Amino acid sequence: xxxxxxxxxxxxxxxxxxxxxxxxxxxxxxxxxxxxxxxxxxxxxxxxxxxxxxxxxxxxxxxxxxxxxxxxxxxxxxxxxxxxxxxxxxxxxxxxxxxxxxxxxxxxxxxxxxxxxxxxxxxxxxxxxxxxxxxxxxxxxxxxxxxxxxxxxxxxxxxxxxxxxxxxxxxxxxxxxxxxxxxxxxxxxxxxxxxxxxxxxxxxxxxxxxxxxxxxxxxxxxxxxxxxxxxx
Amino acid sequence: xxxxxxxxxxxxxxxxxxxxxxxxxxxxxxxxxxxxxxxxxxxxxxxxxxxxxxxxxxxxxxxxxxxxxxxxxxxxxxxxxxxxxxxxxxxxxxxxxxxxxxxxxxxxxxxxxxxxxxxxxxxxxxxxxxxxxxxxxxxxxxxxxxxxxxxxxxxxxxxxxxxxxxxxxxxxxxxxxxxxxxxxxxxxxxxxxxxxxxxxxxxxxxxxxxxxxxxxxxxxxxxxxxxxxxxx
Numbered sequence: 221x222x223x224x225x226x227x228x229x230x231x232x233x234x235x236x237x238x239x240x241x242x243x244x245x246x247x248x249x250x251x252x253x254x255x256x257x258x259x260x261x262x263x264x265x266x267x268x269x270x271x272x273x274x275x276x277x278x279x280x281x282x283x284x285x286x287x288x289x290x291x292x293x294x295x296x297x298x299x300x301x302x303x304x305x306x307x308x309x310x311x312x313x314x315x316x317x318x319x320x321x322x323x324x325x326x327x328x329x330x331x332x333x334x335x336x337x338x339x340x341x342x343x344x345x346x347x348x349x350x351x352x353x354x355x356x357x358x359x360x361x362x363x364x365x366x367x368x369x370x371x372x373x374x375x376x377x378x379x380x381x382x383x384x385x386x387x388x389x390x391x392x393x394x395x396x397x398x399x400x401x402x403x404x405x406x407x408x409x410x411x412x413x414x415x416x417x418x419x420x421x422x423x424x425x426x427x428x429x430x431x432x433x434x435x436x437x438x439x440x441x442x443x444x445x446x447x448x449x450x451x452x
Numbered sequence: 453x454x455x456x457x458x459x460x461x462x463x464x465x466x467x468x469x470x471x472x473x474x475x476x477x478x479x480x481x482x483x484x485x486x487x488x489x490x491x492x493x494x495x496x497x498x499x500x501x502x503x504x505x506x507x508x509x510x511x512x513x514x515x516x517x518x519x520x521x522x523x524x525x526x527x528x529x530x531x532x533x534x535x536x537x538x539x540x541x542x543x544x545x546x547x548x549x550x551x552x553x554x555x556x557x558x559x560x561x562x563x564x565x566x567x568x569x570x571x572x573x574x575x576x577x578x579x580x581x582x583x584x585x586x587x588x589x590x591x592x593x594x595x596x597x598x599x600x601x602x603x604x605x606x607x608x609x610x611x612x613x614x615x616x617x618x619x620x621x622x623x624x625x626x627x628x629x630x631x632x633x634x635x636x637x638x639x640x641x642x643x644x645x646x647x648x649x650x651x652x653x654x655x656x657x658x659x660x661x662x663x664x665x666x667x668x669x670x671x672x673x674x675x676x677x678x679x680x681x682x683x684x
Contacts, residue, residue, distance in 0.1 A: 289516055289565050293572035324571030325564060328613040332557060332564035333521050339556030340525035365613035373609035380605050381560040381597035 222385075223251070227338045228350040229330055230254040230281070232269030233416045234434055235352035235392065238404035240277060242391055243350045245407055249278045253341060255334050259323060260287040265415045272413040282341075284333050293324055327353065327365035328374060335378045335386045347386045349378070354392040354400055356433060368393045397433050398440035405443060412446040426451035454617075455483070459570045460582040461562055462486040462513070464501030465648045466666055467584035467624065470636035472509060474623055475582045477639055481510045485573060487566050491555060492519040497647045504645040514573075516565050525556055559585065559597035560606060567610045567618045579618045581610070586624040586632055588665060600625045629665050630672035637675060644678040658683035 226247040228240045243252050254277075256270035267283070274281035331349060338347040353366035364370060368390075375388040392400050404411065416434045417424035424431050426449035438445040458475040462468045475484050486509075488502040499515070506513035563581060570579040585598035596602060600622075607620040624632050636643065648666045649656035656663050658681035670677040 284521055286565075286568075289568050290572050293568075293575065323568075324575065325568045325610065325613050325618070328609060329561075329564040329568045332561040333518075336518075336521050336525075336555075336557045336561045340522050343525065343556065364615050367612065370609065370612045373605070373612050377560060377602065377605035377609045378557065380599065380602045381557050383596050386557070 223345045225251045225345045226348045227253045230270045232266040237273045237414045239350045239352035241409040252279045255282045258285045269415040349388040351390040397437040401437040423448045423450045455577045457483045457577045458580045459485045462502045464498040469505045469646045471582045471584035473641040484511045487514045490517045501647040581620040583622040629669040633669045655680045655682045
């Protein structure tokens with residue numbers, strides 16, 4: 221019988237770190253691998269956090285560099301962009317001029333890369349790819365490659381293209397960020413090691429869309445984010 | 453109105469070069485881009501040919517390097533494999549011990565990479581990704597990521613994940629290699645510039661699965677392959 225393994229897309233942020241916690245709980249750390257992807261982000265804070273979180277769980281961390289593919293993309297998250305990362309919620313941005321933090325088909329490419337990586341690590345195992353997307357990511361259609369429809373579609377493509385050896389799941393796809401924090405607090409995810417802010421300061425800025433969402437998610441659980449913010 | 457552009461996965465082989473010819477015929481060379489992917493192949497013959505073919509058509513050629521993703525994969529096509537490229541048809545290999553030339557989810561990853569690349573080149577255009585797979589690729593289930601079912605599934609995922617801006621088509625998916633050569637001879641594809649052999653000799657070997665298929669495809673069209681072979 222083929223062994224069952226899991227591979228988690230780990231950015232070092234809140235969602236993917238919780239996803240890793242869930243995967244380890246379900247598969248045991250020796251059957252779990254994590255992959256962090258660099259794609260020309262403005263800062264390397266997240267990738268450092270990915271390493272700390274992977275070490276915490278005792279899983280192997282692989283790095284994939286997709287920077288050259290996104291060269292020239294007009295996205296404020298990328299270091300060669302002329303545009304600053306905007307402040308305010310996603311909702312405000314969409315109703316202003318569209319989400320400038322959309323990285324073209326990023327999740328599709330990362331899932332495909334991880335499917336290939338999984339079978340390159342062990343071509344005899346069956347693999348589950350864990351993706352930490354959630355329903356707030358698709359609010360107002362901000363990121364189409366985070367939707368439940370997208371997860372179903374990419375799972376189908378990956379499954380067909382790998383002789384059925386690789387599947388893709390997104391355990392939080394129907395949940396809000398506050399639900400994810402609830403799960404994470406229950407299973408003891410080391411949130412003090414994570415980083416979510418789009419900017420690369422000493423502390424999380426507290427003003428960008430992801431900071432606003434993150435703080436609110438802890439607040440809704442009656443908890444305080446262990447990671448400090450510039451703006452209290 | 454958004455401008456319509458095409459991007460072609462170009463290996464420098466027979467199928468993808470014909471695909472480029474078709475895309476240029478349909479979109480005009482100034483609206484077509486080509487992408488060649490390196491993934492740790494044993495030789496660089498194909499990538500050189502991709503450049504020659506792109507130059508012939510006057511289209512921009514982009515290169516994407518996915519080598520590190522496949523590091524460790526057990527595939528005889530890759531340069532770090534211990535295994536030799538087998539001789540004989542795919543049919544013989546499948547009935548022997550499986551196709552050792554399967555590169556894990558290669559087409560899925562390459563399509564995803566090209567979708568991201570297309571929107572990085574021009575995020576305002578609508579794009580069609582051209583993929584040169586054909587029905588012989590899936591004979592006996594050799595390459596599941598070349599099937600019609602797969603093309604439909606990855607098109608669906610790409611479409612959803614890009615706000616509908618990118619589609620994937622495989623104009624030859626129901627055809628045999630000989631049908632592709634027929635199309636290519638009609639529209640004047642410069643086959644003398646292409647390379648299909650899995651091995652990287654001075655001439656095409658004439659013995660590996662892809663050489664056998666290629667020669668036969670010309671023969672069925674009453675034509676002779678302009679590229680010379682070791683074994684006549």
